[in-house]
Amino acid sequence: MNVKQYIAARAAKELCHGDVVNLGIGIPTLVANYISPDVHVFLHSENGILGVGPTPEEAYVDPELVNAGKLPVTVLGGASFFNSADSFAMIRGGHVNVSILGVLQVDEAGRIANWAVPGKSVLGVGGAMDLLEGSKKVIVTTLHTNSQGESKLVEELTYPLTSERRVDMIITELAVFSVTDLGLELLETAPGVSLETVQQKTQASFRVSKLFNKNNEVTA
Amino acid sequence: MNKIITREEAIEKITDGARIMVGGFGLVGSPLSLIEAIAKSNLKDLEIISNNLGEPGKGLGVLVQKKQVKKAIGSYFTSNPEVVHAYQQQELQVELIPQGTMSEAIRAGGAGIGGFYTPVSVGTQLAEGKEERVLKGKKYVLQESLHADVALIKAKKADRLGNLIYSKSARNFNPMMATAADIVIAEVEEVVEVGQISPEEIVTPHLYVTYIVVKGEN
Numbered sequence: 001m002n003v004k005q006y007i008a009a010r011a012a013k014e015l016c017h018g019d020v021v022n023l024g025i026g027i028p029t030l031v032a033n034y035i036s037p038d039v040h041v042f043l044h045s046e047n048g049i050l051g052v053g054p055t056p057e058e059a060y061v062d063p064e065l066v067n068a069g070k071l072p073v074t075v076l077g078g079a080s081f082f083n084s085a086d087s088f089a090m091i092r093g094g095h096v097n098v099s100i101l102g103v104l105q106v107d108e109a110g111r112i113a114n115w116a117v118p119g120k121s122v123l124g125v126g127g128a129m130d131l132l133e134g135s136k137k138v139i140v141t142t143l144h145t146n147s148q149g150e151s152k153l154v155e156e157l158t159y160p161l162t163s164e165r166r167v168d169m170i171i172t173e174l175a176v177f178s179v180t181d182l183g184l185e186l187l188e189t190a191p192g193v194s195l196e197t198v199q200q201k202t203q204a205s206f207r208v209s210k211l212f213n214k215n216n217e218v219t220a
Numbered sequence: 221m222n223k224i225i226t227r228e229e230a231i232e233k234i235t236d237g238a239r240i241m242v243g244g245f246g247l248v249g250s251p252l253s254l255i256e257a258i259a260k261s262n263l264k265d266l267e268i269i270s271n272n273l274g275e276p277g278k279g280l281g282v283l284v285q286k287k288q289v290k291k292a293i294g295s296y297f298t299s300n301p302e303v304v305h306a307y308q309q310q311e312l313q314v315e316l317i318p319q320g321t322m323s324e325a326i327r328a329g330g331a332g333i334g335g336f337y338t339p340v341s342v343g344t345q346l347a348e349g350k351e352e353r354v355l356k357g358k359k360y361v362l363q364e365s366l367h368a369d370v371a372l373i374k375a376k377k378a379d380r381l382g383n384l385i386y387s388k389s390a391r392n393f394n395p396m397m398a399t400a401a402d403i404v405i406a407e408v409e410e411v412v413e414v415g416q417i418s419p420e421e422i423v424t425p426h427l428y429v430t431y432i433v434v435k436g437e438n
Contacts (some may be wrong), residue, residue, distance in 0.1 A: 045389070046319065046320075047245045047248075047389050047392050048245075048389050048391055048392050049388075049389055062388065063248065064248060064249070064387045064388045064389060064390040065388045065389055066245075066246075066248050066389055067389075068245075070245070070246045070248070070299075075388075081386075081388055081389060081391055082391070083323070083391050083392060083393070083394070083395045083396060083423075084245070084271075084319070084320075084323035084392045084393045084396065085323040085324055085326070085327040085396050087320075087323075088319065088320025088321075088323050088324065089320075089324075091320060092320055092338070092339070092340060116345070121304055121307055121308060122316065122345065123296075123297040123298050123303065123304055123307060123314055123316065124295070124296040124297055124298035124299070124316070125295055125296065125316055125317075125318050125319070125346065126295050126296040126318075126319050127295070127318070127319040127320060128318075129318040129320075129321075129340045129341050129344065129346070130318050130319060130320035130321070130340050133339050133340045134320075134339075134340075160344065160345050161343060161344050161345075162344065163340075163341075163342070163343070163344065164342055164343040164359075
């Protein structure tokens with residue numbers, strides 16, 4: 001399992017039976033591959049599908065059946081199709097239980113930037129702001145550092161804000177944080193990763209949760 | 221009354237500088253045959269309301285290449301690098317709206333609503349210049365509704381009256397756009413007799429649809 005797959009598998013453990021779940025592009029899309037067979041969730045895609053199924057084999061690709069990443073998908077029994085206004089009413093109206101999103105940065109209050117890069121033309125936002133605003137629970141899945149090795153968990157965002165709403169949980173290849181009124185709290189470190197490593201690689205300040213489980217180095 | 225016209229007749233309904241809604245999520249559910257006819261015409265200075273502007277050389281991307289688009293209103297243009305380039309060359313104006321706000325603005329435009337307050341984008345760059353208001357203790361921004369001169373939409377099937385049904389995720393923005401323009405032109409795969417689509421199945425009732433163009437019959 002590579003680090004992205006590890007992050008996706010860890011995020012999948014947060015999903016509960018019966019959840020309506022929206023998966024963003026990138027690592028979040030991989031989460032679908034790691035959901036436990038005894039946990040049934042309903043995948044929502046903002047282009048108008050509830051009940052998204054696995055990627056079809058090439059012979060079964062239907063050009064009119066794609067997910068929000070414009071990739072071919074299938075639908076499961078009980079699925080429905082609806083228009084974009086209804087789809088975003090579901091999101092904005094709080095009918096989606098969990099959204100899993102990628103980020104460019106997350107600050108120490110749990111606010112994220114995931115739609116625009118400073119100095120470049122800002123020409124795409126898609127559903128990023130709607131999903132963050134409206135979903136009941138938002139989980140961030142991201143590599144801990146960017147391609148320059150800088151922490152993506154920062155004191156203050158230098159990229160444009162996506163929403164004033166905070167996320168609820170941050171999952172990286174090194175650690176899992178929950179977001180509380182007091183800021184970031186470290187819940188666990190990944191197998192073989194020490195608390196010191198997480199501290200070194202994290203620019204944002206965080207507290208170690210009372211629930212922090214040191215044993216997960218061996219049990220996870 | 222016969223609503224079925226050729227795509228060339230359809231394009232004659234559009235004038236230079238028109239504000240046009242175009243259905244589709246990327247190329248899926250996009251009226252590609254009508255777009256191709258615009259590309260063959262000399263129409264210019266168009267203002268396009270659509271989630272994206274196609275891909276390089278595909279869908280609405282062709283109109284960008286031919287410099288027929290003056291302004292684009294939508295949510296996600298980065299999937300077409302030629303749009304980014306045209307914007308940087310100041311050949312194209314862009315107005316970016318969150319996807320859910322955009323789809324609701326079109327729905328509102330078709331339903332006679334002047335605007336609405338949404339929590340989405342509060343405190344971000346995309347709320348700059350928009351009125352902010354606190355309702356029930358929560359911050360919202362004002363989004364005005366969207367309406368167009370012409371809507372070009374894609375459906376799977378029409379009956380001769382113009383009742384429409386759609387296909388899978390190709391539905392997306394099409395049903396709202398069908399309500400929010402002075403002239404609505406539906407590109408369809410096939411036309412059936414009245415009564416052959418069950419009233420329970422009809423997604424867009426015929427009163428919204430001005431003209432029907434059958435794909436590939438021109």
